[in-house]
Amino acid sequence: MLKKKxxxxxxxxxxxILLFKLYTLGxxxxxxxxxxxxxxIAYNAYLxxxxxxxxxxxxxxxxxxxxxxxxxxxxxxxxxxxxxxVFRFLPPSILLARISSAFWVFGACxxxxxxxxxxxxxxNIGIIVGGAALLTHGFLRSGGWCWxxxxxxxxxxxxxxxxxxxx
Numbered sequence: 421m422l423k424k425k426x427x428x429x430x431x432x433x434x435x436x437i438l439l440f441k442l443y444t445l446g447x448x449x450x451x452x453x454x455x456x457x458x459x460x461i462a463y464n465a466y467l468x469x470x471x472x473x474x475x476x477x478x479x480x481x482x483x484x485x486x487x488x489x490x491x492x493x494x495x496x497x498x499x500x501x502x503x504x505x506v507f508r509f510l511p512p513s514i515l516l517a518r519i520s521s522a523f524w525v526f527g528a529c530x531x532x533x534x535x536x537x538x539x540x541x542x543x544n545i546g547i548i549v550g551g552a553a554l555l556t557h558g559f560l561r562s563g564g565w566c567w568x569x570x571x572x573x574x575x576x577x578x579x580x581x582x583x584x585x586x587x
Contacts (some may be wrong), residue, residue, distance in 0.1 A: 436530075443554060444522050448515045450457075457551035460486040461495065462517040465503035469512075474500075524574045529575035538584050 438479050454462075464474045464484050475486070483494040499521070525576045532552020535544055 440523070440526055443526055444519055447518050447522060456516050458514075458517065461500055461513065462503065462514070464495075465500045465517070466507050466512045468500060468504035469507040488569075526554070527570075528573040528577045531574065531581055535577060535581045535584060538581070 428517070460475075461484075464486070468472060471479075474481050474484045476488075482496055482497065484500055486493050486495055502524075503517060503520050506516065510516055529550055532553045533546045535546075536549035537546025540546070
């Protein structure tokens with residue numbers, strides 16, 4: 421009985437890894453280039469991983485300042501710190517920054533499918549909703565991966581799932 425349980429978990433894990441590999445296929449060249457917003461977040465993450473300070477000086481800031489000279493923008497630090505953790509142990513690159521962001525979007529899609537399964541009580545509904553989220557342009561975000569709004573999807577799905585679980 422225990423061996424059957426572990427083989428089932430292993431099967432789901434391998435299936436998830438293969439699905440993530442398919443989801444991130446071509447990420448190194450699609451979208452082409454590296455957008456300014458993506459590079460600002462990745463650069464700040466690199467600096468935090470090496471020095472503990474952002475681009476404009478303060479150590480471990482609550483918000484990161486980006487784009488000075490008339491267009492100053494402050495960005496939430498969640499994605500910067502998560503990416504800094506990744507950059508601390510792996511060599512920084514455009515592909516690694518995009519895969520890190522794609523991981524959180526992929527997780528949000530899976531959480532959305534789990535949320536649909538819990539609400540409907542049917543596995544088929546969860547698979548359809550999760551699969552549709554993986555194929556939806558709003559979740560896929562072809563205009564750039566390393567943007568701050570990416571983690572919002574994960575937080576929203578996780579919060580809804582917790583609300584349904586506790587209700």
